[in-house]
Amino acid sequence: MGSLSPARRARDLAELPGATVDVVVVGGGVTGAGVALDAASRGLSVALFERQDLAAGTSRWSSKLVHGGLRYLAHGEIGLARESARERAVLMGATAPHLVRPLPFLVPDVAGRDVTALAELGGRAADAIRFSVPGGRGSLPSTRRVGADDVARMTPGVRPGAGGVVFWDGQLVDDARLVVALARTAAAYGARIVPGVEVLAVDGADVHVRVDDEAFALRAGAVVNAAGVWSQKLAPGIRLVPSRGSHLVVPASVLGSPSAAMTVPLPGSRSRYVFALPQPDGLVYLGLTDEPVEGPVPDGDPQPSEAEVQQLLDTVNQVLSSPLSRDDLVGAYAGYRPLVLPESAGTGPGDSTADLSRKHLLRWDGPVLSVVGGKLTTYRAMAEETVDAVVARLGRGAARSTTARLPLVGAAPRVALDRVSAPERLVARYGTEAPRVEALGPALVVAGRPETVGELRFAVEHEGARTVSDLLDRRTRIGLVPADRERAVAVAEQVLAER
DSSP states (O other), X not given: OOOBOHHHHHHHHHHOTTOEEXXXXXXXXXXXXXXXXXXXXXXXXXXXXXXSOTTOSGGGSSOSEEOOOHHHHHTTOHHHHHHHHHHHHXXXXXXXXXXXXXXXEEEEGGGOHHHHHHHHHHHHHHHHHHHTSTTTTTTSOOOEEEOHHHHHHHOTTBOSSOOEEEEEEEEESOHHHHHHHHHHHHHHTTOEEEESOEEEEEETTEEEEEETTEEEEEEEEEEEEOXXXXXXXXXXXXXXXXXXXXXXXEEGGGGTOOSSEEEEEOTTOSSOEEEEEEOTTSEEEEEOXXXXXXXXXXXXXXXXXHHHHHHHHHHHHTTBSSOOOGGGOSEEEEEEEOOBOOTTSOSSOOSOGGGSOOOEEEEEETXXXXXXXXXXXGHHHHHHHHHHHHHHHHXXXXXXXXXXXXXXXXXXXXXXXXXXXXXXXXXHHHXXXXXXXXXXOOOBSSTTSOOBHHHHHHHHHHBOOOSHHIIIIIISOGGGSHHHHHHHHHHHHHHHHTO
């Protein structure tokens, strides 16, 4: 089943010094984990090294959406929109149906009838693209206009008396859980997945790493640099223009516990929106911003600026009956986007990182193949293209990827998931493994939240969690509400002590 147990990590670390592998993957985010799975499933020997923990960087700070590419249509990037729609259908229908659910997005008329007219036009164009990709036609409902009663029911916090437009997209139960599922599935195919290892340098075929203040080297046929905004450490010639995207966290109750994502255009923009995204745990995430990041990207987690907080509140408050204030916030988070500056561009990004393409870059620098940019939704296609290039370079490994029909751990058809004997919430996060998680302990980690002690134990025993932060900030997302995290630390420490 691809268990990332403490014993397996110890065994891998004992065997890797001086070893030779086909592929070393640097970076344990969604791209790196996707590359590891694609390579291992083609028969290549793989070692994935991550400086901190799985999904420790950008991959846990997204909007938790599997986009169909509506925004790309606004920029005329039809190919990217179609790729996104295709990959969304793969996730929802084949590889991770337990982790993705359909989510309605409501654009209310109180934001302006010209706004909803444009949203309806874009939604119908996105529907047409969805119909054109395999598995897309039946994966989501179609765009439609709704009346005032529907608006009041779906988004109770919106000013009453007007209708709106509803389009549909995919929502991940948790972006970090997707990364963990990818890594564990790669491990089931033989990949060595080793967080807590920093790659120091690549010298020809020699890869120099450090773990727990000890250094060692191994040899690799190819090194895939999937370190995101930190990719320039191994490939200084890559031209990145990182941006910061920020979200606010509020209790769902302050917005009337919406069942649809509320969608409000950013003032002055025809292609950027602020979303109020309802979560299964009684929270709503308000996002998202797009701010350039000047200078070297720090290693630590970014924080929303005061201006971003105000921008998000001001935008969403345009359509609310009762405006939100900073007192309503229970948390906030931000992440870096590894945007790629085109080779044809000048020395700077221009006016706005929001206008840069989300296309990815694939480039060899000696034995190092960097894959950077792109979106969480299209990780699998990026990984497939990356491993195609590795296979061509090495002259071994299966020529074609099978990951578009390869279920991740816990995945099953929807009809089978509905028969799993476990709480619905656990099935949405662990799929067919939910009964095993439930058996490890149903007690709540903290009162008033749904996470269980069994989830923490499962994370330690099978998901590679080694620290309190691994448990509270990535395997679960208790840490998105700092007050809840503080209450959960003692329980997390106790579970780690059980090892």
